[in-house]
Amino acid sequence: MNKTLKERLAGTTPVLMVNPNHVSPTLCEKLVRSGADSVFIDCEHGLASWEDIHHMAKAARYGGGFGIVRPGDLSQSMGYSPAVPPGGRRAQEVLDLVDRTLQRIRAAGKVAGTLVVKQDAAHLVAQGAQLLYYHADPFVADGVAAMRQLTSPR
Numbered sequence: 001m002n003k004t005l006k007e008r009l010a011g012t013t014p015v016l017m018v019n020p021n022h023v024s025p026t027l028c029e030k031l032v033r034s035g036a037d038s039v040f041i042d043c044e045h046g047l048a049s050w051e052d053i054h055h056m057a058k059a060a061r062y063g064g065g066f067g068i069v070r071p072g073d074l075s076q077s078m079g080y081s082p083a084v085p086p087g088g089r090r091a092q093e094v095l096d097l098v099d100r101t102l103q104r105i106r107a108a109g110k111v112a113g114t115l116v117v118k119q120d121a122a123h124l125v126a127q128g129a130q131l132l133y134y135h136a137d138p139f140v141a142d143g144v145a146a147m148r149q150l151t152s153p154r
Helices: 005-009 025-033 050-062 092-107 118-126 137-151
Strands: 015-019 038-041 066-069 113-115 131-135
Touching: 005 015, 025 038, 025 050, 038 050, 050 066, 092 118, 118 131, 131 137
Parallel strands: 015 038, 015 131, 038 066, 113 131
Antiparallel strands: none
């Protein structure tokens, strides 16, 4: 029997949520079938319409996962770019506030989640993040780069 997202978040294992970065029900289904627990449908920086949201969330559910839609962006509201460059990190002021917020949320007995980049994932889990949000584009870029290395003339 599949657990609900709420039941999974009540456990001890972090829940991985991937932002497909594109309006694509097919990609949402593929992400959860590939191991993501849920998809993050971004209406802060994305172009999804209400109908797109419905189709993307339905595709994620069909694939065995969940769809979550998201009204704000902490980095942007603090005056920083919402984009994290490949291999980069969010501004230290943002990271510090995220750490303090995660700790306060967990101390109140609630579920906490945040955007993660590879470099910060383990730290954020240690701070109490249970719902980890990651972008699909780095997966694609890493995969293409790996294939280029394998297929480049020597």
